Structure formats: structure tokens, C-alpha cells
Amino acid sequence: MLILNKISKKLGDFQLTDINMEIPEGTYYVLLGRSGSGKTQLLELIAGLNVPDKGEIWLDGEDITNKGLQRRGIGLVFQDYAIFPNMTVFGNIAYALHARRTDKKVVSERVEKVSGELSISHLLGRSIQHLSGGELQRVALARTLITSPRLLLLDEPMASIDASLKDDIKRLLRQLNSKGLTIIHVTHDYREAVSLANMVGVIHNGRIIQEGIPDQVFRKPVNKFVARYSGIRNFFRVEFREENGVWSAVSKNKVVIGLSGSFYPDEGLLIIRSDDIKISPMRPDSGSENCFRGTVIDILPSEFGMEITIDAGETYYVDISSDTFRKYPVTVSSEVWITFSPDACVALDSKM
Amino acid sequence: MNRYGPFNWILLLLSSLVLLFIVAPLTGLFLHTGAKELFETAGDKTVQDSILLTVWISFAATLFFSIAAVPFAWLLARKKFPLKSVVQGIIDLPVVLPHTAAGIALLGFISRDGLLGKAASLINSRGGIALAMAFVSLPFLINSAKDGFSAIPERLEKAALNLGASKSRVFFTISLPLAWRSIITGFVMMFARGMSEFGAVVIIAYHPMIAPVLIYDRFSSFGLKYARPAAVLFIIVALVVFTVLRLMSEKRRSVDPKDENADS
Numbered sequence: 001m002l003i004l005n006k007i008s009k010k011l012g013d014f015q016l017t018d019i020n021m022e023i024p025e026g027t028y029y030v031l032l033g034r035s036g037s038g039k040t041q042l043l044e045l046i047a048g049l050n051v052p053d054k055g056e057i058w059l060d061g062e063d064i065t066n067k068g069l070q071r072r073g074i075g076l077v078f079q080d081y082a083i084f085p086n087m088t089v090f091g092n093i094a095y096a097l098h099a100r101r102t103d104k105k106v107v108s109e110r111v112e113k114v115s116g117e118l119s120i121s122h123l124l125g126r127s128i129q130h131l132s133g134g135e136l137q138r139v140a141l142a143r144t145l146i147t148s149p150r151l152l153l154l155d156e157p158m159a160s161i162d163a164s165l166k167d168d169i170k171r172l173l174r175q176l177n178s179k180g181l182t183i184i185h186v187t188h189d190y191r192e193a194v195s196l197a198n199m200v201g202v203i204h205n206g207r208i209i210q211e212g213i214p215d216q217v218f219r220k221p222v223n224k225f226v227a228r229y230s231g232i233r234n235f236f237r238v239e240f241r242e243e244n245g246v247w248s249a250v251s252k253n254k255v256v257i258g259l260s261g262s263f264y265p266d267e268g269l270l271i272i273r274s275d276d277i278k279i280s281p282m283r284p285d286s287g288s289e290n291c292f293r294g295t296v297i298d299i300l301p302s303e304f305g306m307e308i309t310i311d312a313g314e315t316y317y318v319d320i321s322s323d324t325f326r327k328y329p330v331t332v333s334s335e336v337w338i339t340f341s342p343d344a345c346v347a348l349d350s351k352m
Numbered sequence: 353m354n355r356y357g358p359f360n361w362i363l364l365l366l367s368s369l370v371l372l373f374i375v376a377p378l379t380g381l382f383l384h385t386g387a388k389e390l391f392e393t394a395g396d397k398t399v400q401d402s403i404l405l406t407v408w409i410s411f412a413a414t415l416f417f418s419i420a421a422v423p424f425a426w427l428l429a430r431k432k433f434p435l436k437s438v439v440q441g442i443i444d445l446p447v448v449l450p451h452t453a454a455g456i457a458l459l460g461f462i463s464r465d466g467l468l469g470k471a472a473s474l475i476n477s478r479g480g481i482a483l484a485m486a487f488v489s490l491p492f493l494i495n496s497a498k499d500g501f502s503a504i505p506e507r508l509e510k511a512a513l514n515l516g517a518s519k520s521r522v523f524f525t526i527s528l529p530l531a532w533r534s535i536i537t538g539f540v541m542m543f544a545r546g547m548s549e550f551g552a553v554v555i556i557a558y559h560p561m562i563a564p565v566l567i568y569d570r571f572s573s574f575g576l577k578y579a580r581p582a583a584v585l586f587i588i589v590a591l592v593v594f595t596v597l598r599l600m601s602e603k604r605r606s607v608d609p610k611d612e613n614a615d616s
Contacts, residue, residue, distance in 0.1 A: 082511035086529040099517035
């Protein structure tokens with residue numbers, strides 16, 4: 001269990017303020033925040049690269065606030081991996097063991113083992129110059145995992161690897177977590193939170209403004225920022241299916257939503273951003289777009305105009321600008337049509 | 353033909369003049385020295401000893417001082433402390449001081465009444481020469497090593513600490529190897545600068561005679577004609593040593609990793 005108790009830290013013009021966190025063992029915690037929100041700084045405090053001005057950090061019942069970073073047993077994988085350029089892949093992975101003066105035979109055994117698990121055994125003798133982003137990331141992970149950390153901290157692990165490798169790395173991270181490793185994963189991408197986390201925190205301007213299980217955070221954002229930032233109040237658990245090469249998603253309420261693209265998993269999450277949905281008072285000429293009739297449940301002014309809640313089989317949240325609202329005013333319980341393109345639907349495989 | 357506009361011609365002319373200014377006296381020196389004189393001087397035991405002495409004292413002084421100067425450079429590159437800019441200024445001081453003034457200052461320090469002189473007499477000794485050489489040339493090593501350390505992303509050191517390495521281990525396995533090229537460059541520069549030092553050394557030790565003092569001695573006692581071959585010989589030796597060391601550090605560069613691979 002990791003506990004942060006009223007952590008504050010001033011860093012130049014920026015400040016982390018009154019951070020409280022409780023992360024039980026085995027949790028996959030995704031910390032969501034824009035760049036400059038303080039998420040990396042928070043990771044560095046937990047890892048011990050910096051010491052907080054105020055507050056305490058506890059890990060498994062031990063106060064580690066002022067403990068040296070060498071002795072914390074917390075593994076940190078940097079965003080750019082920080083691979084040592086003066087060593088081979090083997091040298092990088094073995095570094096922590098060499099620092100512990102481990103027996104040579106044990107070192108090579110353990111390096112073999114961890115690199116096997118991460119499928120990088122074939123890279124061991126190489127220098128790091130010509131490795132790809134994905135390979136570097138695996139080396140960084142192996143280098144950290146070989147220390148058997150009590151807690152794994154990942155700074156934007158998906159930021160600099162090819163899209164095609166993201167699923168691989170997600171699978172790997174899920175696997176590590178399912179073996180009991182507690183992971184804190186920092187990202188700006190809500191999709192990673194949805195597909196990996198069993199706990200989500202949203203950080204903004206150095207404060208944690210919301211925390212909870214993903215469903216809670218995304219469906220009931222505490223404020224407009226979280227709603228806007230996560231941007232995904234419209235997400236439905238769906239089954240994917242294919243008919244004559246055309247894919248669609250079927251929600252729990254049996255709403256069928258047309259998709260573009262192909263090769264979806266059996267089930268997962270479907271996300272539609274609130275500003276990708278259009279509203280019209282009459283049935284529009286929708287063409288290939290998804291088009292549903294619904295009833296307005298709620299209208300709330302938002303930072304960006306109006307947020308309209310519509311029941312159309314599922315509950316949709318739609319953002320429209322003030323201008324649009326003035327031109328086409330809608331009222332609560334009036335009937336409207338919503339349309340959105342199949343391209344606007346983001347499918348996520350959320351099986352844990 | 354924009355590329356050869358008047359501005360470029362002027363640039364070319366000015367650059368050539370500067371280059372000529374450096375090359376011409378040296379070329380003149382070589383042209384005025386006959387092969388016979390050169391060989392005679394090369395065979396002169398006094399000259400041989402003097403050049404050898406200069407090279408090894410400068411090398412030893414550089415090596416000795418680098419033991420303390422390199423960690424100091426790391427400190428300057430990594431840590432913030434009060435009066436850091438003052439410390440930085442003090443390090444650069446020997447570069448701006450007239451070297452004879454530096455020699456006088458050192459002399460007071462190592463003379464019998466001075467702080468160090470009480471322990472051992474260094475005047476007219478190899479130790480004294482080494483101190484004088486180091487005094488004026490240390491900034492080159494410190495500044496170059498400092499630049500090398502500053503160029504290492506701090507994250508690499510932090511990552512090593514995070515993996516459980518001690519601070520000294522991080523210094524020897526990460527910081528030092530990655531700054532190696534700059535340290536060697538600084539080493540070569542300090543070595544070369546020490547070898548060519550005259551002003552500070554001549555005040556501390558006229559004897560044993562290092563090469564720059566010997567050249568001066570021959571010039572003032574016998575005139576230009578006798579000083580010239582010794583000067584040429586010393587320049588040749590200095591160039592050879594300098595080139596060899598440069599090549600060695602270049603070779604290192606080719607095996608050295610470019611930079612960090614990551615996108616920061």
C-alpha cells in the first residue's frame with residue numbers, strides 16, 4: 001500500500017499542492033493529466049528523485065519520505081527511458097545487479113530470464129544506438145523489473161512508441177499487474193486509463209481533482225475540467241459484431257452503432273467524444289452516419305457553450321457552442337436527432 | 353551568383369589574413385632553420401633533457417591535479433551552492449592574470465616563508481615547475497570537464513540511483529564514462545598549456561630548465577640564431593604530442609555513443 005499524505009512541493013513557478021493518495025497493493029493506477037499538470041513531478045517525489053516540502057510518503061507501513069532513492073525499492077521507467085548509452089543492452093539490464101555486487105553467474109541467469117520474459121533476449125549483446133523506441137522501452141522495463149520493485153512507476157510509457165506496439169505493451173503491463181505488481185502509470189491519454197486502470201486519478205495544476213474507479217471518474221466527473229479533459233462521458237460497454245464485412249457495436253440497451261474500420265475484439269468499450277455528436281431538431285439527411293432520435297433530459301451551461309444530455313436508447317452527453325444553441329435552442333424534454341460519424345467512434349478492448 | 357557576393361569575398365579575405373598571421377611566423381621559423389642546425393640541436397643533451405622534462409612534468413601535473421579537478425568539475429556542473437558564480441570566477445582567474453604575476457603570487461606561497469614552503473622547498477625544483485604549470489592551466493581541464501558533465505542528461509544519473517547504485521558508483525559508471533571525451537579534451541588542453549608555460553615557471557624555477565625557459569635563455573645569451581633550432585624542435589615535439597592525443601580522443605569518439613537515443 002502506497003500512501004501519500006498531504007504532499008506539497010514547490011518547483012519554480014509550479015506547485016504540487018496537498019496531494020493525498022492511497023493505492024492498495026496490486027492496483028493499476030493511472031494518473032491522468034495534461035503536460036505541465038505536475039504528474040511527472042509527483043512520480044519523481046514518489047521515486048525519491050525529489051523530496052517534498054511538506055507531507056509524508058508511506059510504502060507498506062514504512063515512512064519513506066526522506067529515504068534515499070537508492071533504497072526505496074521503487075522502480076521508475078522514465079518517459080525517454082534513460083538507457084545508459086555507454087553500455088550494451090546486457091550492461092543496462094544487469095546494472096542494478098552489478099551495483100548489488102551479485103555473483104556473475106546469477107547476474108547472467110537473471111538477465112536471461114527477464115529478457116526472455118520481455119522478448120529481448122536477442123538484443124542482449126547489442127549497443128543501444130540502433131534500437132527502436134519499443135525495444136528501448138523493453139530494455140528500460142527489464143532493467144527496472146530485474147530489481148523486483150515493490151512499486152513500478154511508468155512515465156508516459158506509450159508516448160514514444162509506434163501505435164502497432166501499444167497493444168503489445170498494454171498486454172505486458174496487464175500481465176505484470178495481474179501477477180501482483182502495483183503500477184502507477186502517468187499519461188495524458190484517457191484511452192490508456194480506460195483500457196488499463198482499475199483506479200484513475202486526474203491531476204490538474206498540481207492538484208488531484210478527482211480519483212476513483214474509471215467508470216466513476218469518466219461518468220461522473222466532479223467538474224467541467226475533468227469532463228472536458230477526459231472528454232469521454234459517452235462510453236458504452238458493447239459487443240462488437242460483423243455482418244458482410246461491416247462492423248457495428250451493440251450496447252447493453254441493444255442500440256446498434258455503425259463503425260468504420262474492421263477487426264474489433266468481441267467486446268469492449270465504445271467512446272464518442274461529446275463534441276463529435278451533432279444535434280438537430282429534425283431528422284437530418286444522415287447518409288452513412290449514425291442517427292438516433294432522443295429526448296433532451298438536461299441542459300447545462302458549460303465552459304464551451306452548452307452541454308445537453310439526451311436519452312436516445314443510451315444516455316449521450318453532447319457539447320454544443322453557444323452560437324449553435326442560440327440558433328437552434330432546445331428545451332428539456334423536447335425531441336431531437338443526434339448524429340455522429342462512424343469515424344468518431346473509438347473502440348477499446350477493455351478486458352483485464 | 354549570390355554565393356560569391358562581396359560579403360563572402362570580404363569574409364574570405366579577413367579569414368585568410370588571420371590564418372596567415374598565425375601560419376606565417378611559424379613557417380618563417382621553420383624556413384630559417386637549417387636541417388643541419390636542427391639535427392645538431394636535437395643531438396644536444398641539454399635540449400633533449402629540457403624537452404623531456406617539460407613534457408613529463410606537464411603530464412604529471414595534469415594527471416595529479418585531474419584527480420581533484422574532475423570531481424570538482426562534476427560538482428560545478430551538477431550542484432547549486434551559494435557563491436557558485438564567485439567560485440566559477442576564481443577558477444577562471446588564472447586565465448586572465450599576467451602569468452608573471454601568477455608566478456610571483458605562487459612564489460610567495462611556496463617560498464620558505466610561505467604556507468607550502470615550510471613543508472618543502474619547491475623553488476628551482478620539479479615540484480615547483482609542476483605547480484606553476486598547473487596554476488595557469490587548470491581552468492582548461494575544469495571548464496572542459498564541467499561542460500562534459502553538464503551535457504549528460506541528469507536523468508541518466510537519477511535512473512542509475514533509482515536502480516540502487518551508490519552515488520560513487522553512478523559517478524564512475526555513468527558520469528565519468530559519458531563525460532570522458534570532454535575530460536580528455538580538457539586534459540590535452542591543460543597538458544599542452546602547461547607545457548608551453550613560460551612566465552609563471554621562470555619566476556619559480558629557472559633551473560631545471562624547461563624548454564620555454566631554455567629557448568628564452570639561448571635567445572638572451574646567444575641571440576636569435578641559437579634560440580631558433582630549439583624553438584623549432586620544441587614546436588615539433590609539442591605538435592606531435594598534441595596530434596597523438598587528439599587522434600586518441602578522436603578514436604574514442606568513434607566508439608563513443610552519439611548521444612542519448614531518446615527524444616527529449
